[in-house]
Amino acid sequence: MNAEAIHTEVKAETTPYFDAPLKMSAKNVSVYYGDKRAIDDVSIDIPQRYVTAFIGPSGCGKSTFLRSLNRMNDTIANARVEGEITLDGDDIYRSGMDVVQLRARVGMVFQKPNPFPKSIYENIAYGPRIHGITGSKAELDEIVEQSLRRAGLWDEVKDRLADSGTALSGGQQQRLCIARAIAVDPEVILMDEPCSALDPIATARIEELIDDLRSRYAIVIVTHSMQQAARVSQRTAFFHLGKVVEYGKTSDIFTNPREERTKDYITGRYG
Amino acid sequence: MNAEAIHTEVKAETTPYFDAPLKMSAKNVSVYYGDKRAIDDVSIDIPQRYVTAFIGPSGCGKSTFLRSLNRMNDTIANARVEGEITLDGDDIYRSGMDVVQLRARVGMVFQKPNPFPKSIYENIAYGPRIHGITGSKAELDEIVEQSLRRAGLWDEVKDRLADSGTALSGGQQQRLCIARAIAVDPEVILMDEPCSALDPIATARIEELIDDLRSRYAIVIVTHSMQQAARVSQRTAFFHLGKVVEYGKTSDIFTNPREERTKDYITGRYG
């Protein structure tokens, strides 16, 4: 863990701001499921080219908050978001915002690998096709290869692009999903416990991959493993009961938490 | 961690034996699902009046082994147990063993609280009724109250015994399930991740409760939280890929593991 190569940072009292340029920013966001408030007045900034980890005990609202960043919450009938979330300064909840385009810019990878029951090639080509990014077969081939390469899957699958995506192993499937997400070249990638269904070896590969990807994208990852957060992220937000208890540099959170609750959690007093 | 109130112990080289009287004992137990071996030649002794914790990464067979201790595996069509498991020296897999009676003696609490959709009273009274422990209403009332008291739930529910058990909060439900298990006065209580669906406060209550209960019962608990194992247990077995890698005093396992794999796991190198 080379935690030392860090820039100087401006530290605010309660919400930490970073010198890194902001990609997304949430201000006083609350999310409701019907009457139930799952996220309570959360403000967080997502910096460009960093990995931001959300940790916290089960049910504290990590997934809920993550899904509100690309409006995947819209698909849940009774979910409602209050407050402001911006992408490059543009409010994603403003009326007239196009969800379809938003989601192309803010990609998502889920807990359980969910490749489409189509060929590997089609899985990757799906996004570029529907968005009309390219019409030519050659360009599409190029995009597929590029994406698979970046996801570190190309060598394993290049000879069987026509096989079904569901025929891959769990870890390969998850990398396929990541490749699928980056095929439309998003600006932010959200990952909700991307390794929780994987074995340790596959997990390690994904973690490496995440570290690679961050050179191009802003990445947000939800994880229930503090070890994983410590390994892959530079920023960590600790959620508890729908609130962000603490948000800051990962190294600070793990070695020198400001809040008692964070400390209790980190040291295993609960969770 | 009141791991100190332990008697003097004899330490064996590979399998630790304890001076505490044995309640259950597994010898060379293997469990198969169809052709797949989920538990591979495990030998473990469960001492009386101790809390024994099973830890290990996901899928390593903790639940499988736990369920073989009260033959809950019988309900899985293709599960098969080899080896010998004894309760007070009596082989529980011998032919002619009455599973129903065995389960009355070896109770179980599950990961997700699963109260019956009946009244709180009926939840507790069900066990004593089917076992014919008592016929008189007064005695039954007594048992219900006793069990709820021991589970630390009496004060919270004494005025609404007729309400449905499913109307309680998660933590209360789990305590109700514990009360239900102890209502038939078992000798061993098995708990499979009893707190993983609960919030930290509820978890803390259950942990306290476990500590109380151990004065009367042998308790076995599966947990994926090493912190929890450290907090509540006196003995810990570390499972990995279907085998017991290490088994011994909890304090030893956490502070001074004998095996490299145990150490890696404890320090978060995987899992």
Added chain:
Amino acid sequence: MSPAILLLLAFGLSLLGWLAARSRAWAFRRKDPQVRLHSLPNFHGWYVALWVGVPALLFAALWAAISPALITGHVLADPASAVLPNFGFERETLLAEARSVATGRAFGVFNEEAQALVAPYRTAITLFDSIGLVVTILVAFAGGAFAFLRLKPDFTARTRVERAVMALLLIASLVAILTTIGIIASLVFETIRFFGMVSPLDFLFGTHWSPDPMSAGAPDGSEYGAIPLFWGTIYIGAIIAMIVAIPLGLMSAIFLTQYASNTVRKVVKPLLEVLAGVPTVVYGYFAALTVAPMVRDAAHAIGITNASTESAMAAGLVMGVMIIPFVSSMADDSIAAVPQAMRDGSLAMGATTAETIRKVIVPAALPGIVAGVMLAISRAIGETMIVVMAAGASANLTGNPFESMTTVTFQIVAMLTGEGSFDHPATLSAFALGMVLFLVTLTLNFIALRVVKRYREAYE
């Protein structure tokens, strides 16, 4: 003693046995509070009750079956029976009448001769009823005593009662197998007889269907080529009806699962179910009286002059409407079985709902949808009332949907309720047609169920 009273008696005695055994089990505990019963007192009760009731019921059933013969035998031994004719229906009638009067089911006799037999009947009935009663009680007691004496604190009453319950469940589920066997048995003999008269090849591949049920027999002008029937069945059930049902059913399912709000779904789904619940005879009536003339007029309006009122079109359209809810609910199920993750995955790529449905959800649900369509086809080709009332009787081998066509089910009804005698191949052909229908639907269902199952497993 009517069987009902014996039945009540058996139940009463069982209840007694239950109570006795239960209190005995409690007594074990009272005597020695330390003793732990293997089974609840209730189970002891049930165990004894079964041993009391089952043999008694079996005997009562047996007695109900044989005692009438015994009673009649006894009456015939009586000199009064000399008035009876020696054999035949009249004799039986007189006996039956006398019995009815004697048992109080009838107040007087229709034939005077029977009156003389009433008294002997009364005596015989009393006698044999008493015997039946006594033996039933004895049997019940014997069973009860056997069971009761086995009760001990560690007696495994529960295990035994549970075995009996298990046997009961098994027997219940065997009814399904028996029914299947019954269906095959009831078709196969007549089918074989039919094929003794008409070559199976002519039947299966002939293109002319003109049976003549009134003809004297074998060498008549009848032809039993069932191809026109098969064609009519397929054209109406598998083509026209499906052209209506598949798109409408599928789109309904898609709309309801993917677009409609919860409230809309709550209202519309039951409505679709109502459409499925309308009896086929009503659809038939609707088709024959309302839709068929409309179809005919429409056809005439567009210049098809030979449009028939009993057109394949009318029957097929109405059948299609009837099948819509079926297709829609099958499609609904298979779309629901596509994991939410699949949908989320596509939406998260920035796909629109329509793209997600067309490119991800429907392809993923396709095996289930196909299986559902197969089941729908099997239902459509087995549908009877609509075609009986709205399709024709003419075995036309044509592609014109406005002409009249006939179907397998129509011919089954026609042949079995027609004028032919029952040893005539025309009538027997109904069973052969039934057999074909059964085998075809069986195959369709079998494949469909396999597909559904395999595909469900793929996601579980």
Added chain:
Amino acid sequence: MSDPVNNDAVTPGERSELQVRRNAMMVRGLARRKAADRWFRWLGFIAVAFSGAMLAFLLVNMTSAGVGGFQRSEVRFAIPLAGAMQIDAERLTQPDPLGGLELAGLPKVVEDAATAGLGSDGLLADGAWREVATTLIEDPSLLNGTLRVSLPASDPLANAQRGDGKVALQPVARKLVSEGKLVRAFDKGFLSRSDATSPQSVGIWGALKGSMLTMFITLILAFPVGVLSALYLEEYAPKNRWTEWIEISINNLAAVPSIIFGLLGLAVFLAIFPNFRSAPLIGGMTLALMTMPVIVISGRNAIKAVPPSIRDAALAIGASKVQVVFHHVLPLALPGILTGTIIGMARALGETAPLLMIGMRAFVASAPSGFTSPSSVLPVQIFLWSDEIDRGFVERTSAAIVVLLVFLLLMNGIAIYLRNRFEQRW
């Protein structure tokens, strides 16, 4: 924890060339994709609306036609009773007053009065005098006055009133209508009479009672067998070839064409019980075989929906298998099983084809007295009436359909209510 700056790629805050290009392209395609999405949604809506419209059309069509079926044509005239017959009020309180009136010549008195009042004979239904007789028996004092009556018209007159049937009668009918002597009136007897030859005097009660008796048999046979099989298959059955056969046959039976069950009833049940041809007992047994698989399948689904955690909970405190099943699983699955049962029963209630095969298409002029007496059922009655020669049956058929639909809607309604009420999310 690494936090290096990656200089190789984009500069912060900017987007890559591809990202920019992509966004531009996307915007272009967006309107079209949105439109396609709306279209697709519309298609779905149209499909649902079409089904709804068909249902509405069918219901409205049947109800509007059926309204007439609850009415009959009645002729109105006065019967001068005073002194017309040699009978005193006393006789009407003695046994068989009807016979007394017939003997006294009431039929002829009524007929003559009709001829006089309506201007021609043959306009009154046969046996209409019985209605007069009933009135008189209720109130013998009427014997001394003139009775104004409204009695059923004869079939030809009734047809003529609708503009059908004999051409010659139609002007007569029009004239009577304009004079107010021929009217359509609500026929309350339609719900209490049984089948008859004349559409003016048919009723639905016989078939309705037959349906109820048949359904009762179906229910008491299919429900226990269905529930017990479902329990066996879900809770007990080992996975072997035998149980697979049971499963396959149940699933297949649920889809076997109903007419095949009719052939089974004909070949098996009627061979064993030839005495009970046309009887609700046989009909009920045949329909039970059809309904049982429906109950088994819905029962299995309901049982499957009971979460395994409940079973585990009970097993873990030492409940035996039977206790688990009967104390926990069955009570929780019951609403689902009942829903399935009602739907299966509704289907059986509307079933016609198999009953045609086992003799239930008989003319039965009186309501069945029990499970073994010959009877018809509602759908078969509808089928029979739809085939009647007399055009007066057209409306009656629709009315019978309305009665049947009311029952079916009721049953479906209960099923839907039950399902919504007890729908459980675990």
Added chain:
Amino acid sequence: GCGSQEAGTRDQVRAVGSSTVYPFAKAVAESLAKADPSIKSPIIESTGTGAGMKLFCAGVGAQFPDIANASRRMKKSEFADCQKSGVKDIVEIQVGLDGVAFAEAQNGPGFALSPEDVYKALAKTPYGKPQTAKTWKDVNPSLPAEPILVYGPPSTSGTRDALKELILTKGCDENAEMKALKDGDKDRHDKVCGDVRDDGAYVDAGENDNLIVQKIEANPKAIGIFGFSYLEENEGRIKGLTMKGVTPTYATISDFSYPGARPLYIYVKKAHLKAIPGLAGFVTEWSKLWSKDGVLAKLGMVVAPDDVLAASAKAVNDLPVLDGAELK
């Protein structure tokens, strides 16, 4: 009794058989029940003549019907069946006639047909030659040049049998060669004279004659063939066609001048007469209702000629046993 069942009795008459006789039998049953409230109304089932015969001939006893209604005479084979099952004594009673009537829509061109025309137009192989006629003019130059389109009963119905026997065969036998064939090769004669073309000119119209009425109403150039009662009932919509110049009416049918009348029968099991309450009364009731001004005539049954009626009335009284040798 049969099998394990008790020998039972029945207190309700059961009749099965022809759908043509069915409405008349219903009326008789109803009338009997009204006349004598102590008798339960007979059960009439429309199974078709053949199925009815099969049930009827299955044996003597409460589980077998008492009466078979028939729109044709019992066949020799059926009689033999009866004998085999112990149904020895059968009484045959002709109750009336059914007319096979030809009709067209009220506004139709008014075809004037003869059996010969009909045969030539509808036979599969008229006089053994392939069927070529497309329009009525092809058949008979005096007829309009309209395409041949006839809606008629399906082969499973008794009306079709009557059509064959009463019209087609008659038209066929106008030809001397065919008549000769009848005595020579009877099977071939039956085939040539009885088979109906199946190329679409003749349309099997299902059992529901109401629909035939609707159909020809909608298509004025089509001809319908059905039982006379339907013609009666739908007077305002369709009109009967003349056959050799004779219009179908009660009078012309019952004196056989309209060539489409066929007898309707009931067959009674003598062994049941004493055993089933109401059976004798039911048979008598027929004889009360089958007269010219009786209820049955109102329902559209064609009353049999007087001599037949007299013979039938005698049969109701004497109940003579049917002799199998008379049957075909």
